[in-house]
Amino acid sequence: MFGLEKQDSRLLIVVAILTMCAPFILNPFPAESALAQFNAGYPDLMQRFVIFGIFAIGFNILFGLTGYLSFGHAAFLGIGSYSAVWMFKLLSYNVVPALILSVITAGLFAVVIGYISLRRSGIYFSILTLAFAQMSYNMAYSVLTPLTNGETGLQVYSNDPQYLKGDGPDVTHLFGFEMRAASELNIGGWTFDFSIGYYLSALIMLASFYLAIRIFRSPFGLMLRAIKANQTRLNYTGISTRPYTLAAFVISGMYAGLAGGLLACMDPLAGAERMQWTASGEVVLMTILGGVGTLLGPILGAGFIKYAENIFSKINENVLHSWFSFLPDGLESAVVWFFARFVGEGWHMTLGLMFMLIVIFLPGGLIEGGQRIGRLFKGKSASNNPPAE
Amino acid sequence: MDAIILQILNGLDKGSAYALIALGLTLIFGTLGVVNFAHGALFMIGAFCAVTLQRILNISYITIDDTQKDFLGNPLKVESPYVKAWFGEDFGAALIDWSVPLAIILSIPVMLLVGYIMERGLIKHFYKRPHADQILVTFGLAIVLQEVVKYFYGANPIQTPAPGAFTGSFDFGVLLGFDPNVIIYPYWRLVYFAFSAVIIAAVFAFLQFTTFGMVVRAGMADRETVGLLGINIDKRFTAMFGLAAAVAGMAGVMYTPILSPNYHMGMDFLVLSFVVVVVGGMGSLPGAVLSGFLLGILQSFASMNEIKALLPGIDQVIIYLVAIIILLTRPRGLMGRKGVMED
Known part of the structure; x- marks a missing residue:
């Protein structure tokens, strides 16, 4: 075509x-x-x-x-x-x-x-x-x-x-x-x-x-x-x-x-x-x-980052409180405090962490990650396919 | 003539900061071969060491003084810092006044520790990875460090004054035989310049005259051979990373009275420092220092009104322009050597 x-x-x-x-x-x-x-x-x-x-x-x-x-x-x-x-x-x-x-x-x-x-x-x-x-x-x-x-x-x-x-x-x-x-x-x-x-x-x-x-x-x-x-x-x-x-x-x-x-x-x-x-x-x-x-990677990456940016910066502490309301009070506020550092205004923190984690653990990006998972399901041993690092 | 001298002086303090940061960047690049985009963040952490010490020294207890009234007529609450109570009124006040220079003592161990953790925890795994990966991971780290500082200290610049003894200005023109009040230069900037000169000299002396420095220089030239001689070069390079972090940190501490520290000051300096390193010649320590001062002074010349009238906006772009011209005419930078970090 x-x-x-x-x-x-x-x-x-x-x-x-x-x-x-x-x-x-x-x-x-x-x-x-x-x-x-x-x-x-x-x-x-x-x-x-x-x-x-x-x-x-x-x-x-x-x-x-x-x-x-x-x-x-x-x-x-x-x-x-x-x-x-x-x-x-x-x-x-x-x-x-x-x-x-x-x-x-x-x-x-x-x-x-x-x-x-x-x-x-x-x-x-x-x-x-x-x-x-x-x-x-x-x-x-x-x-x-x-x-x-x-x-x-x-x-x-x-x-x-x-x-x-x-x-x-x-x-x-x-x-x-x-x-x-x-x-x-x-x-x-x-x-x-x-x-x-x-x-x-x-x-x-x-x-x-x-x-x-x-x-x-x-x-x-x-x-x-x-x-x-x-x-x-x-x-x-x-x-x-x-x-x-x-x-x-x-x-x-x-x-x-x-x-x-x-x-x-x-x-x-x-x-x-x-x-x-x-x-x-x-x-x-x-x-x-x-x-x-x-070929596909950049589109996926762009979508992923923009989605994360939008979602993460939209969540605030009230939303977090409603999510974790099932936890006991003290634990809840601790958990909410922790996650609040990464959402809303803290979105940049998440972005920075994402930078690091991706470069450290997944240099080939999502496509490579997908391929690794695919290989896992096919049951091939990892030794036949060394990661492309 | 007097205007030229004034601009050279004005460029010195910025140039010193560029030189100190670029020196650290070059040390790291020359020894570990790592492009460290988090170096600006180290400068920023140093600056916040000064803020932290200032805050610690100002921790106060509150007493109610019945003899004085506030504007509502209630007894006045008097805050008195603990240091004054512990060390006596005069000495305590002096401690608070001198918090910025004192912060150097705090910053050295802090920066060495931060540098050590960074190198062992992260940078170590990136020696063999492409430069693009190093840039990205350290860029990410810089963002994280920035956000952490922003969380603790807020987003606004924090005033950190210089000691009272250095707050005034110094009439430099009189010394050189000009009329008074023509060339006026704040004392602290003079201090900053002297301080950076001392630090730069110390780093060079350390590399030039100690055995440790000799081994490091040998490692920069040929890492493998030094390793074959049975020297644990990695360990020394880690120490150099710590040293570079400490230099950046001290540069940050002393810069706080000139520029109130905020969480993104590191990023602002980082891009320019990279340009400085490239202009000086990647991997060349004297080149980094020379081009740091050169670009600082050029920048202050470009912000003269006469020059701005001639070429509007030149002050914003002069550094980049110079960098482009130098890289095109002298591809290795001012003092880069053949075969060192060619790509």
């Missing part, structure tokens, strides 16, 4: 079905029940799943295939958001030009940053990309305020020109289909939301996933893997690796720009904090959590 091998098309179809049915799958609990807070099937969160999925897929093309660890990818996310909002300000709320411009500007920046950073490899490359990202972040806050609106964040004001707007709607839309529009479906106690914004992002995510599969299976992808395996050897065979790494860098920068543009399409506001280096760290974590260099 679409020029994919059987296994890959099966994977694509599975992902397509999962994303299309996400409003059902992610809402397993009735809306009124106590467990409803674990539902993730509302548009805002689902959009973030797929958008950060795009971001992580793109990052994986660079990090997973070539092994170059960029610590400044969030810069492209921010650049994408800013360009998209500028398109809203200048043309109209239609998302198409916004997305096109965000991909193009992110690509241009990626060419420049990549051209310079890729002259070095290893830790130097990470620091260079980090330096560029911090530079963009600092400039967005200070000098570039006319372009980025500084700390307030760039947004659309009523006196903006919007030359092509005409009678178009006042919210972001795709040729009249408003991003925020959603239809609700009630079945029994369950409520399912279907929003246009989510489905647009999901379709774009599927398209970029398809593209990523093609890249992985192409001779170009093979070349990138060769760079990761042994760059020196490639150089000795007379191949210049620079164009390949640069191409990978630009592609992943464009993915990040697309994700940033989509973020702005869902909520037309862009702030510099999207470019901070912790944001760059987050996408690295998503990719690692899912499984570096695997």
Whole structure:
């Protein structure tokens, strides 16, 4: 299908079905029940799943295939958001030009940053990309305020020109289909939301996933893997690796720009904090959590992190008290005190711990974890399949 | 001329902090080959040692003084710190006043312990893993440490004043023959610079003139051969990690009067310190110190109004800009050697 091998098309179809049915799958609990807070099937969160999925897929093309660890990818996310909002300000709320411009500007920046950073490899490359990202972040806050609106964040004001707007709607839309529009479906106690914004992002995510599969299976992808395996050897065979790494860098920068543009399409506001280096760290974590260099991994990782972020930061002490109310009083408050450190405002603590635990115990990410479990069930002895560390 | 001297002086204290952190980072990278993203957190922990000591010394008991009234007319509650009761009024007050320098005594064992636990508990398992893994795991650790500190001390910056003897400013210009009040420099920044110079000199002397330091330097150059000679190099490298942690911690303690410590101060310094290390040349200790001072001074020059008018926003990006230029023109950094940490 679409020029994919059987296994890959099966994977694509599975992902397509999962994303299309996400409003059902992610809402397993009735809306009124106590467990409803674990539902993730509302548009805002689902959009973030797929958008950060795009971001992580793109990052994986660079990090997973070539092994170059960029610590400044969030810069492209921010650049994408800013360009998209500028398109809203200048043309109209239609998302198409916004997305096109965000991909193009992110690509241009990626060419420049990549051209310079890729002259070095290893830790130097990470620091260079980090330096560029911090530079963009600092400039967005200070000098570039006319372009980025500084700390307030760039947004659309009523006196903006919007030359092509005409009678178009006042919210972001795709040729009249408003991003925020959603239809609700009630079945029994369950409520399912279907929003246009989510489905647009999901379709774009599927398209970029398809593209990523093609890249992985192409001779170009093979070349990138060769760079990761042994760059020196490639150089000795007379191949210049620079164009390949640069191409990978630009592609992943464009993915990040697309994700940033989509973020702005869902909520037309862009702030510099999207470019901070912790944001760059987050996408690295998503990719690692899912499984570096695997196709499905980054999407899984992005979904997992965003879900955890949302759920963990939502729980507060009252919720904890209601959960542990069956325990004796003294024990209950101790348990609640303990867990309260990791939820709500303590979500960052959980994130940090997650970073450590994943890198320490599961360097291959969730995909490898799944494979290990699968192997356990098949009953193969572990000695035949040493872990891929 | 006077403006230039003033900016050089202003850059010195920030430069000292960069140099001290970068020195520790380079020590760790040079000995263990580990990229430690938690080093900024060590700086932060050091700063909070000063806060802790200040709080301990200020633990008070409350007495009700009937001779004085508060604004409601009730007898005034007087808080008097225990140290004053135990050590006498004058000495107790002096102890409280000098809490920041005294915190160095507290910070050294604390930082050595923290460093030892970190190295044995976590870093040890990451010697052979790729740099990406080291970066991520220490980054995670930094977040955890930050959150722990945030839990105990809150999210707001905490004032930790310098001892009263150093609160004023020093008219540096008069010494050099300028008019008075042209070059004014706070005493504490001078102290900080002198302190960091002493620490840097001590670290270099330790590495250069002791047998222990000689073995460590030999290990940095060729770990395997040193191991083959029957020396337990890992043990010494662990000690160096502790030393690097202690240096970062002391840098943090002394920095508290300049910048009120908050839980994310480490992260703010960390990124810049990494840039400093890379500019100096990965694995080169003199390079780290030199580029620390250089970048600190450059940064303070860039924040001069005259230069900002010429190139707006340059103060925000100068360090990164310099780093990019240096890495492209001198790929090994200012003082990096061929073959050392090439990738």
